[in-house]
Amino acid sequence: MVNIRDLDPSASPLDYYGSELRRLREAAGLKQAQLGDIIFCAASLVGQIETARKVPTRDFSERVDAALNTGGVFSRLVGLVLRSQLPAWFQAYAEMEAKAAYISTFQAQLIYGLLQTEGYARAVLGVRHERGLDAQVAARMERQRILEREQPPLMWVVLSEATLHQEVGGREVMREQLTHLLGLREREWVRVQILPFEAGAHAGLPGTFTLLRFEDDPDIVYTEDFVQGHMTANPAALREGSLRYDHLQAAALSVEKSAELIARVMEERYGHHPEPDGRAVA
Template sequence: MANIRDLDPSASPLDYYGSELRRFREEAGLKQGELGGCVFCTASLIGQIETARKVPTRDFSERVDAALGTGGVFSRLVGLVLRSQLPSWFQAYAEMEAKAAYISSFQAQLVDGLLQTEGYARAVLGVRNGNNLDAKVAARMERQRILEREHPPLCWVVLSEAVLHQEIGGRMVMRNQLAHLLGLRRREWVKVQVLPFGAGAHAGLPGSYYLLRFDDDPDLVYTEDFVQGHMTANPQALREGSLRYDHLQAAALSVEDSAALIARVLEERYGHHPESDGHAVA
């Protein structure tokens, strides 16, 4: 029999998810292996999730809901579980990001987290420590679900040209990431501009940052250092952040010219050939 440990459902979203999975499975009269067979995974994985030793994915949760007829219980719970896997200092920002009507960011070194592919995110998050990497990547991918909503936020990102050339995760990962950025042109609520090297000294030299605007809450500025994040609604900080962003957008290439530069770097640096209409080949 699989090793079963007592869970305190109130200890964390992951513990609550595990205890609910065990409860629903036992009420259905299924052993771990039998449920595993229904959702195309091993009994061991079921046991690890039930004992809060493994973080479930959204795909797993949807399959469990279908197999156990839960009415979407686990599909709803998994969002809380994945958010809890974010760094504690980042969780408050993630909650506000999910409520924002307008998200604008300047990124000096990396593709914005909302626009990263899974491979790129895995390379970034695993650069120092590979522990719990699957959960970290799943949590980052979960954040991106706000762009899939019926009424998504407008997301405007200015990337330093350096981001296109910094090879994160290898050539294939970068090829897929830049192709993904080009594919985002099909989403009218996502806009990407590139700040070219030719811009010289610019308003973003102090570093990357985010501006969040809301329908019913005060606007926010968010910055990070290598230890933690800093979020403020201070009017002076908002004024400075907004002014700097206006200057960055003015210095950056247009959305159309930015896409052309991304396509050129994709072809010349990473060996990818866009289609004749400028859209990247998948």
């Protein structure tokens, strides 16, 4: 059993969060069970988070802030905690992604992480094992908070048609995911195009890649293999990535035609009948 007194608050964001939760709970004169009653969770959950054995969610953090009148301490800390749950090699990219003014990406096999539903993300991240899966899913959902900012990044996504047909997590998960893609048309700063099978050989055959553009920092191209990700600001790589992306956009369906294809795949493969704008019909 991990003893909270043996935890080093500087060891990780999770350890610091746990130590602060215990400190402020005790300062408020509350036992774990009493705090649990106030925020509608088990005392054991409070204890597991205080001992850094469980990762807190944003909802938990907001409820603790309200209960202990912290002024938003845990709502601010939880972002660091969740980001620390991302693979170590991915954390640097996530930080750059959060700073980007413009994101353009081509995805050959999977829906882009910023556009994934929770069910889809859970299925993707749980392929090999489920150890720490809740924390991994929470971290991926936390990444998506950049799309809710007052000034979110402009994002243009080209998806291979294969991403629509690859059944990830089952039919219900795919219906939810494709409905989400259709609903993105309401966000003027997000555009999704589908590269159809009919395009044949195309500039994205070497694989998935992402271009990040910034207001003040050098642009970056990001690629990934099954071991880790790779970021570079090399001008030659950026030129090649930008050229390939331009070709992919040109070969892809228009945003409107892409929505029609997404709706058709939903109907034909997953037994749903939506309009291109995402509204279901009988």
